[in-house]
Amino acid sequence: MPLDLVLGSQWGDEGKGRITDSLARQAKIVARFSGGDNAGHTVTVAERRYQLHLIPSGIIHEHSLCVMGSGMVVNPTTLIAEIKELQAAGVDINPGRLLISLSAHMITPGHLALDAAEEGARGSARLGTTKRGIGPSYTHKAARQGLRLEALLSVQENIPRFRQHLEASNRMLERIYEQDGLDIQHAIETLQSQAEFLAPYLADTGQVLDQALRQGQRVVGEGAQGTLLDLDHGTYPYVTSSHPTTAGALLGLGIGPQYLDRIIGVTKAFQTRVGEGPFPTELHDELAERLRGSGANPWDEFGTTTGRPRRCGWLDLVLLRYAHRINGFTELAITKLDILSGLPLLMLCVAYKRNGSEWEDLSDGLSSLESCEPVMEEQSAWAEVISRAREWRDLPLPARDYLETIESAANVPIKMVSVGPERDQLLYR
Numbered sequence: 284m285p286l287d288l289v290l291g292s293q294w295g296d297e298g299k300g301r302i303t304d305s306l307a308r309q310a311k312i313v314a315r316f317s318g319g320d321n322a323g324h325t326v327t328v329a330e331r332r333y334q335l336h337l338i339p340s341g342i343i344h345e346h347s348l349c350v351m352g353s354g355m356v357v358n359p360t361t362l363i364a365e366i367k368e369l370q371a372a373g374v375d376i377n378p379g380r381l382l383i384s385l386s387a388h389m390i391t392p393g394h395l396a397l398d399a400a401e402e403g404a405r406g407s408a409r410l411g412t413t414k415r416g417i418g419p420s421y422t423h424k425a426a427r428q429g430l431r432l433e434a435l436l437s438v439q440e441n442i443p444r445f446r447q448h449l450e451a452s453n454r455m456l457e458r459i460y461e462q463d464g465l466d467i468q469h470a471i472e473t474l475q476s477q478a479e480f481l482a483p484y485l486a487d488t489g490q491v492l493d494q495a496l497r498q499g500q501r502v503v504g505e506g507a508q509g510t511l512l513d514l515d516h517g518t519y520p521y522v523t524s525s526h527p528t529t530a531g532a533l534l535g536l537g538i539g540p541q542y543l544d545r546i547i548g549v550t551k552a553f554q555t556r557v558g559e560g561p562f563p564t565e566l567h568d569e570l571a572e573r574l575r576g577s578g579a580n581p582w583d584e585f586g587t588t589t590g591r592p593r594r595c596g597w598l599d600l601v602l603l604r605y606a607h608r609i610n611g612f613t614e615l616a617i618t619k620l621d622i623l624s625g626l627p628l629l630m631l632c633v634a635y636k637r638n639g640s641e642w643e644d645l646s647d648g649l650s651s652l653e654s655c656e657p658v659m660e661e662q663s664a665w666a667e668v669i670s671r672a673r674e675w676r677d678l679p680l681p682a683r684d685y686l687e688t689i690e691s692a693a694n695v696p697i698k699m700v701s702v703g704p705e706r707d708q709l710l711y712r
Contacts (some may be wrong), residue, residue, distance in 0.1 A: 285501045286542040288532050289616075291509025292606040294518075294556040295527075296584075296593060297549040298618035298701060300326050302350040303505045305699070305709055311500035313341025314350035314492060316535030318507035319390060319420070319526040320361040321413040325704075337362050338381065339505050350488045353386035354525060356420040356534020357432060358395075359477040378483040382711075385433035385485050387585070391445070392470045393452030394419040400460040410559055421524035424450075432485055438478035442471055456680040460653050467664070478673075489537025496542045504532045511556075511649070520558025529610045538557055548612035548695065550603060552620045552685075555584055555593040561652040564596035564632045564659075571595045572667060574622060597659065598691040599632040605645050607693055616699035617686060621670050621708075628684060633692065634658040642685060662688065670703045675712050678702075
């Protein structure tokens with residue numbers, strides 16, 4: 284069973300990229316299965332920091348084949364820019380190392396304009412989208428009106444469909460949102476140039492993955508966003524438009540469950556969220572600022588893609604158990620434990636209070652999260668700097684106790700712990 288999945292257990296931004304980067308050392312293929320360039324993964328190698336938005340994190344390893352699966356939505360402009368940026372940094376990216384699913388859907392200028400217009404029209408009820416066209420692209424996919432990347436293989440034949448899509452977008456922009464329409468001819472000319480660049484990368488990636496797995500080759504499935512943003516199981520409507528969960532991974536890769544080995548739930552040692560929506564353990568004081576950082580360091584809590592400051596709070600064990608129920612984690616990877624060093628106190632959310640009752644689990648999903656009051660339990664803090672720790676026994680006792688409390692509450696073993704952004708700052712247990 285050579286398929287390992289790397290999934291976010293929170294609202295994204297858990298540090299999945301560095302876990303994927305570590306697993307990629309022994310993997311033949313690293314494959315991303317959902318989302319678009321609304322996600323960002325950061326991989327730090329020595330003094331170099333790679334920011335990835337569409338291409339899987341395994342691309343930094345020269346031996347890895349990287350796959351962008353059918354569950355993704357892809358903005359050709361962003362993808363081409365990312366390919367060229369990595370090539371300029373000395374990373375080998377060619378059609379032999381990067382394969383893009385023919386069935387992945389395209390994000391067009393129409394989707395970008397509609398996303399911004401729709402979010403702006405919501406006013407105070409905004410969802411906090413990244414305005415990258417993700418939602419409109421998935422909407423058109425579900426409505427069977429989308430444009431798959433396979434259209435780039437015969438772009439001249441598909442120009443009438445592309446023009447029709449842009450004309451429909453313009454009607455909405457002008458008549459509903461009272462905004463200027465798009466320059467359709469310019470968009471068509473741009474698409475023709477993009478098709479020539481991207482066509483060699485397109486492939487039936489599901490077949491490639493299935494063949495590799497049948498041969499026993501190790502494949503890492505890389506998630507984007509997190510479980511609590513899942514379209515079905517997240518904090519709806521403050522969610523993404525895809526399924527960053529175990530079931531969504533298999534669907535977005537185009538393979539069955541028989542190959543599954545490890546399902547790794549990546550969990551930050553505290554909790555963060557970008558955008559709107561409920562957050563029971565959110566902090567609004569100097570502790571929140573301490574967890575977030577000032578932005579002076581590249582690993583501070585600011586979005587990789589958007590640069591937006593992340594909302595910060597204590598780790599929520601109720602939501603972690605919920606994420607485990609949805610995904611069936613076989614293990615946890617805890618990231619950013621080093622950020623907790625030197626804090627005056629540590630807290631964990633162990634239950635919720637609602638309507639006079641206390642609950643350790645969510646009896647009705649996330650629909651009532653707004654009305655839940657967290658039940659907090661204080662944990663022993665530690666003053667030691669732990670960034671030089673390389674083994675479990677190097678961690679101070681309170682830090683190990685903190686991890687073991689998480690492990691016991693979630694009923695999932697912790698196998699990896701990060702104490703810094705560098706590759707050698709990932710502890711294996």
